[in-house]
Amino acid sequence: MSSHRVRTAPPAPQERETEQGSAAVAQVPRQLPTAEPRPGGRAQARRAARRKKVTERPEGLRKLVPQALVVAFLAGGTSAFIAEDKAVELSVDGTPRTLHTFADDVGELMAAEGLAVGDHDIVAPAPGTALASGDEVVVRYGxxxxxxxxxxxxxxxxxxxxxxxxxxxxxxxxxxxxxxxxxxxxxxxxxxxxxxxTERTVTVMADGRERTIRTNAATVREAVEEAGVSLRGQDTTSVPPGSFPRDGQTVTVMRITGTKEVREEPIAFDVQKTQDASLYRGTEVVVRPGRQGAKRVTYALRTVNGVKQKPKRIGSEVVREPETQIVKVGTKQLPDSVHGADHLDWGSLAQCESGGRPGATDASGTYGGLYQFDTSTWQSLGGSGRPQDAPASEQTYRAKKLYVQRGASPWPHCGGRLH
CATH class of the missing domain: 3.10.20.30 (Beta-grasp domain)
Incomplete structure (x- = not known):
């Protein structure tokens, strides 16, 4: 550590003079005061006044120093205050204004001005950009x-x-x-x-001619009309007339003439079948024949650019309701044999009469079935309907019954085949 020497200041003039004066007093005999001061007393008084002034000066300095510090502090604070204040230009949707702000960046400025922005809004510079005096901030709302x-x-x-x-x-x-x-x-x-x-190019084909136009029409119909083509009656276009015409599109005008035609058409009848135990199995008897109904159907007949189109059905009206056909279906089991006729060669007889075909009929339509029954004979033997419509087993059964009654005479040409 360095030592500090303490110096003792030489005594002030006043102190030296005082010491000298004290010595003088000790050496000079005491004198009584006189009424008149001596001249040397005024000089001493001046010296005392100077000494007093010197003594008071440090005290005044001590009072002035704090005041100077306060003034200096205030002066420094004002400088800092001025340094933080910034003059910037803020433009919102094209309306500019100059303002003073203490904001450090664009985001703080926006918050201070109560400006909220969304995804579709623009802020330039970006909200995190630092601000300096003289900067310009632009806000545009979407x-x-x-x-x-x-x-x-x-x-x-x-x-x-x-x-x-x-x-x-x-x-x-x-x-x-x-x-x-x-x-x-x-x-x-x-x-x-x-x-x-926008303006588009559209080509219109009509009446054998081609027309190309530039248009900003809203519909195909408007574009066709701008091309100088009129739609009359049932006329239409190759694309819906109300659709939007596209650039480069070709639209064909279809000249249509049409008429209506009414046709009468049949309505098929239903068939209702019921079981009947009195009839042999495989036998069906029509109790009530069915009857077809009738309806009037309206068709639209069109000709497009001279070509006939397929008729289009546009309406229907029932003129007569159909009647259901009722049929009885036999469920009775057929007998296995007919006494006196089972031993005969029925297959050879059938082959001779009908070629062995159960549904065969002769040229006149009078005889039918395997054994060429006429209808009246068939029904007299218990058959129903026509013989050719009955199963082969039933036809053979009825033929055996007929043989028992009349022998081979019902088959004059083929009867010999039975033996």
Whole structure:
């Protein structure tokens, strides 16, 4: 450690003079005071006044130092205050204003100004960018636009303030296009609906001629009319007339003439079958014949560009209801044999009479079945309906009964085949 020497200050002049004075007093005899001061007394008084002034000066300095410190502190604080204040220009949706702020970055400035932004809004510079005096901050709010572009509807967002600016921002070619709102129309924060139909090339084929036009029509019908072609009566187009005409599309006009035709058509009857134990199995008897119904059907007959089309049914009306046919179906078991006729060669007789075909009939239609029964003989033997409609086993059974009654005479040409 370094030692510090303490110096003793030489005595002040006042102290030296005092010491000298004390010595003088000790050496000079005491004198009584006189009424008149001596001249040397005034000089001493001046010296005493100077000594007093010197003594009071450090005390005044001690009072001035704190005041100076306070002033210096205040001066430094003011400098810092001025340094934090920033003058920036804030533009919101194209409206600029200059303001003073203590915000450190763009995000703090936005919060201080109460500006909330969403996904479709733009802030430049970005919210985290530091701020300096003289900076410019731009805020543009997104606006929803219900855009129908060439027949296709969708929702888009734009920060443009006018229709013209939105079209440029969205990259929509507006030259020659139809716009449902003027280009100068302002887009408010709540947005707007905008219909845009760009100019397209459409070819119309009609009456053997081809017409190509440039159009921004909303429907095929409008495009056809712009091409100078009229649709009359039942005329139509190859694509729906109300559809949107696409660029490069070819539309064919179909000239249609049509009439109506009414035709009477039958309605088939139903067949209702019931079982009957009195009839042999395989036998069916028609109790009530069915009757067909009738209906009137209306057809549309069209000719398209001179070519007849397939008739189209457009209406129907029942004229007469059909009647159900009722049939009895036998369930009775057929006997296995007929006494006196079982030993005969019925197969040879059938082959001779009908070629062995149960449903065979002669040329006149009078005789039918394996054994060529006439209907009256068949029914006299207990058969029902026509013999050719009965099962082969029943036909053989009835033939045996007939043989028992009349022998081989019912078959004059083939009867000999039985033996």
């Amino acid at each position: 606006r929803p636009v219900q855009l129908t572009l060439d027949g296709e509807r969708r929702k888009v967002w734009t920060t443009a303030h006018t229709v013209d600016g939105a079209l440029r921002q969205l990259g929509v070619r507006a030259e020659g296009a139809y716009l449902s709102a003027s280009r100068s129309r302002r887009i408010e924060r709540d947005g707007l609906e905008l219909d845009v139909r």
